[in-house]
Amino acid sequence: MLEVSNATLHYGAAQALRGVSLKAGAGKITCVLGRNGVGKTSLMRSIVGHHRLTSGSVAFEGKALDRSAAYDRARSGIAFVPQGREIFPLLSVRENLESGFAPLKRADRNIPGHVFELFPVLKQMLARRGGDLSGGQQQQLAIGRALVMRPKLLVLDEPTEGIQPSIIKDIGRAIRYLRDQAGIAVLLVEQYLDFCRELADEVNIMDRGQIVHTGPAEDLDRADVRKFLTV
């Protein structure tokens, strides 16, 4: 479904990605792991269109995306839950969710029921300002907001960062639900190993701007894989 091939990204003189290739399939959870500063976020932002690759390409459903802007990528079905959540703080929860209506046809402009099933707390907070929610609630809102867009691919950047365990569990359940019931491709960046091991169908490990290992989630228990992740 999503295919990144040979992606290279420079920030001026510094190189953040060195020929990364990656695939994410429909109905699968693909996890990207790696230590701080190895280029995970850069990769995600390149996929959703916040950075333009120096070379290489990103293809979605067989179409090259390299020239399209972030909003066009969103319109073709890629939803993004960024690190730090980036909900719109001054908009109410309902408005945050409704901001996902933009790419939809007029007839589809409603909030799908499973959003409130997955995150019932959002329903109680509809009138609150997004910025007034707790960190965990904001994370749920960010995922809910992405789901409103009816995505085919959901890109999640460290959804568990700084969040209490009970909510992490909710988020995990939600991601699994999306894979199983909705058939969405999920691309997940994580540092939280256990979360990844539980969820992932496939893991990619990054180090210094490169993918150094690709394999099933069970590989995470292997020592040669572990060495990329220990600090």
Added chain:
Amino acid sequence: MRGNFSTITKMVSAGMVAAGLLMSVQARAADDTIKVGILHSLSGTMAISETTLKDVMLMLIEQQNAKGGLLGKKLEAVVVDPASNWPLFAEKARELISKDKVAAVFGGWTSVSRKSVLPVFSELNSILFYPVQYEGEESERNVFYTGAAPNQQAIPAVDYLMSEDGGSVKRWVLEGTDYVYPRTTNKILEAYLKAKGVAAEDIMVNYTPFGFSDWQTEVSAIKKFGSAGKKTAVVSTVNGDANVPFYKELGNQGIKAEDIPVMAFSVGEEELAGLDTAPLVGHLAAWNYFESVDTPENKKFIADWQKFIKNDKRTTNDPMEAHYIGFNMWVKAVEKAGTTDPDKVIDAMIGVSVPNLTGGYSTMMPNHHITKPVLIGEIQADGQFETVSQTPGLVMGDEWSDYLPDSKDLISDWRAPLSCGNFNVATGKCGGKGTN
């Protein structure tokens, strides 16, 4: 870094003398023409009034050239834009005189623009024609004042209002913009009114800032002041842009000219062009010229002007006439002197007499002010003024007001041997009032 050195040097020095170089390239001695400087703001707040004067000067120069020029040479207009910026006025005046070597400059509108250029004209000994009514209290050797002094506008206007025809006004509002012209004029008027027996409580003085646009409070204060059972009139020295909202508010609050007439000194045909004058019929203005004046000279002038500006709706006004008079006087003086040499022309100017547009002759007096008739006009529905009163003869501009204690002993006479702008008749000395 060697290269850096030289290029930076170049950059900095280029910046420092850039203007100089650019200008000296421009400046070239041209003996085949006589240059005339036009120093009127074409941008900024004053452009609204002054641009017209630039155009009228261009027309006059063109006409003079069609008549064969002056002293056998063509006249050449040098137009600059001092941009309503007073230091820039001084800079541009200097540029006109030093660089372009103009024979005379026609320009200025506000008092401050005149004050700003005065030292330049006296330092470089050139000639300035200043075409706008002003507060007086000044007489410079290098400046010829073709606009009205207070006694050529304010005092006859007040006389008219006090007369039977004007409505025998007993109570006065002096409404002005807070700057020197209204302040001085109102000082003179206050002294004059008191001398005529008006009590202090029957005079209200109020000032507003430049460009003031919310007149509700002021207009209702005028209404209130006017409801004391005595005939009331407003004498307005409100300047420029502030007039339109002022009159709009007067119209809307229903102040009718029959009840409280407003006599303005700064509202001419140009200002009225921006207004629907139907509710304002009967309000007054005092000038030395109105477009509606019915003389052959004026008809020709208006026709020429509308043809020159290619717009048959453009109006004419008093400062335009002042330039018309000033320019013709200068032409005559240059012909009389046979040269454009400033000293000779300044001497030749005094006594020069040219036709004005109201059917008489204006003469340059020894105090560098001119003689003019004073007209009082009422606003008509078509945006013109209709003359309702006119001084029987010409009034000579009085530079030092007789109604201010510090200037009543002063006179100005630039003829030899006196040649003094502030001669004190009490002490018999040149140089102002002194310490007594």
Added chain:
Amino acid sequence: MAKTAKRPGEFLLQSARTQNSNSSGIAERMILLRALGLMLLFLLANLLPANAAEADLRAIIAKFAAAANFSATETVVRELAATGDPLVERPLAALAEGDLYVRKADSLVFVGREGGDSVELLDPLSGEKSGEAAKGDITKIKVNNTLRRVIRDALGTLTLRAKDPAVRIAAAATMFKTPDAANIEPLDAAIAAETDANVKALFEQARAASVLVSDRPEADKLAAISLIGARGDRDALSLLTSVEANSQGAVKDAATAASGNINSTLAFWDAGQNIWYGISLGSVLLLAAIGLAITFGVMGVINMAHGEMVMLGAYTTFVVQEVIRNSFPGLFDWSLVIALPLAFLVAALVGLAIERGVIRFLYGRPLETLLATWGVSLILQQAVRTIFGPTNQEVGNPSWMSGSFDVGQLAITWNRLWILVFSLCVFALLLYVMKRTPWGLQMRAVTANRRMAASMGIKTPWVDALTFALGSGIAGIAGVALSQIDNVSPNLGRGYIIDSFMVVVFGGVGNLWGTLVGAFSLGIVNKFLEPYAGAVLGKIVVLVLIILFIQKRPRGLFALKGRAVEA
């Protein structure tokens, strides 16, 4: 009725003199006689066969041709008025309007109706058409204020019995302002015949005013004072003050008491007036600032060209009115309604061009937008100056925006009221767009986080461009309203830019409600200061207050607070 229009003061002086010299009896009789004579004349004029009267009137009107100056004309006017014939209303009204002409060839007097180069001549009495003349062949009979006043007074008495109640009311108002003992009799007659209670009351007040300047007994005068005192407005005060100055004893005391009463009521109304003026100034500030609340407050562009957008709106109004004047004069009252959408479009398109051409390259560098838009404002200003010329352009008030009406002792001008209503409508509309429409939601999302908004599928460049166009368009329609109270010149915008920034910053950037409250509070504070401190000092004080206020609340009146801001 020849002496009806004497000035009140003169008359009072005269009556005071006669009282003092103990010859009051004679004077009284004289006046009585004169009044009786006038009554007779009045009756005669109505009884005599019309033709004879008409011939007399024509003879008098013909005298206008020979009147060389204002006082000669005045004599003729008085003579005409003295006939008391309602027919003289037409020539007198025409004279007041400056529409009475003398044909040079035969010295006949006509009412003229201007049309292009020629003037249509109408018979001064019948109003029937009787020929045309070139402008050069006729001379206008000049009028001045004094003459207009004389005519107005004369017409006042003549129109007491007019069919239209509005005309009768006007007549009553005139007679109230110019009281004369000779008015009492015709007023008595008119009061007896009047059926409209409202008009009747006004007649009675006018009569009371006349009683005060007559030699009626003290009791009558005291009754008159209480009647006038009850009227309680500025005209009543004016009259009472002059009575106070010119009488003695009980009348003087009563007048003093009554004018004192009126003064204290008026003081109360003055406060109301200040509030109203403040609200009205506030509405102007709101209009000027509201577009800026979008481009600056919401988008963060320091838009120095905002004032020029207002100016473009005003010039659009001018152009619309020009077209209407030249081609469809009947539509003039609709000119503003027509100008509104056009002004919005013009300003919005220019705004769109500015955003696409300049500002979009500067997002994230807000202070640099200041420089670029400053440059743009210079260009726009000079462009308008080049196209339309530097002078003021005439924008007229449609009839529904002219004049004023009274609420108690408060005169409210229609244009200010409409501007207030209009500014609130614009505010409500804008609030609706921002809070209730998908576009508004997208705007706010983009403003909050442009990159994230793009990832939500929002076409950020379009939202930016349209938001800027919206802000500019709103400024444009503000220009339509401001053209009604201010100059339409290339400098129009400069006058509002600083005030607009003050309002937005004072209210709190990014908050529409803040702009609303900011505009009105600055307006009201300003207008309460103005009568005491003067316009200049008042404004300075307001500026200093804003500076101090910002120290206290560095984010403005309606600062965004709470966790939401830090998130």
Added chain:
Amino acid sequence: MITGRFFAAGADRRIAITIFILLAAAIIVPLLNLAVSPASAFYVPSYIVALTGKYLCYALLALALDLVWGYCGILSLGHGAFFALGGYAMGMYLMRQIGSRGVYGNPLLPDFMVFLNYKELPWFWYGFDHFWFAAIMVLAVPGLLAFVFGWFAFRSRVTGVYLSIITQAMTYALLLAFFRNDMGFGGNNGLTDFKDILGFNVQADATRSALFAASAVTLALAVFVTWAIVGSKYGKLLMAVRDAESRTRFLGWRAENVKLFAFTVSAVMAGIAGALYVPQVGIINPGEFEPSNSIEVVVWAAVGGRGTIVGPIIGALLVNAGKSWFTGVLPEFWLFALGGLFVAVTLFLPKGIVGMWDAWRGNARALRAASIAEEAGTDPDVPAPPKIVRSAARTPGEWSTSGPEPQPAE
């Protein structure tokens, strides 16, 4: 901070050159004006001396603004006020020097007071008979105003656009105040008709040349002082406050004191510029308080290149020379040219002329490194300079210059 390092590497020489050129001009231009015969090709006409002298004052003003804007991130839209106050202090001295040579010949009162019926000199005019007193006032009045204004504003953490707008309110309020004739500063006409300065005729060529030289030397001195401030440890702090005020505060520095110092020094510099300006143009009037004048100063600094020392000087000289030239050559259309210039500079030369120059001159690498660091933080994967900065840039009102420099528009 990186800018500072880069600066230390290559730009000391540039400062030295600038100072050298200014000092040289201070000697050579007067010489060419006074000692060379007007017929010679090397002769510098008097009006050029006056004109460039005026530009140098503007350059000093632009440099003063750049100290607070370019180096400390405080965009003042009211620097014209300090300039004008300095000018008024000097103007008052010059007025007193007229003595009894005014038109009314009143030895006690200036002319405008005579015809407005002042009976005696207002108290605030006392002392201005003496040059030393006026000179102190030139420094003290703008300095004090800036200190008091800054004291309140910085302490209450008024920043960004709020600060800009209230500085504008300040100069606007002063404009209105000085327009009032009752203030005793000559109202709209201002102070004019000067005769002598320190006993020399202000209209004499020699005096003009001396004033030119004084302006050039003062500007050179100001360049040196600015350079010294910016290069010192304090200067680093200044830039730290500019780039990340709250972080500087967390590190224990009193950001408000840092700003206050810069603001006051800058106001004093502006005041000196005004004082030198007035005798050269011969008039000081409330028009100098116009907010549009202050905005123009910002434009000069931006055109030349803010955050550099030479930039504002070049900007001021260039824009003003252009203005002088255009108003003479294209009187009807020069506003198009000027407006177009501002738009073009912001679009195409975001770092001003000097910035473009540097980029062009192979300093590009250093610049690039700096911009990378700013854009992405030193570590490319640490998510772009974290939330604080970005939200600072995007929340309206918060965005001051502390936002990251170029954010590509979308």
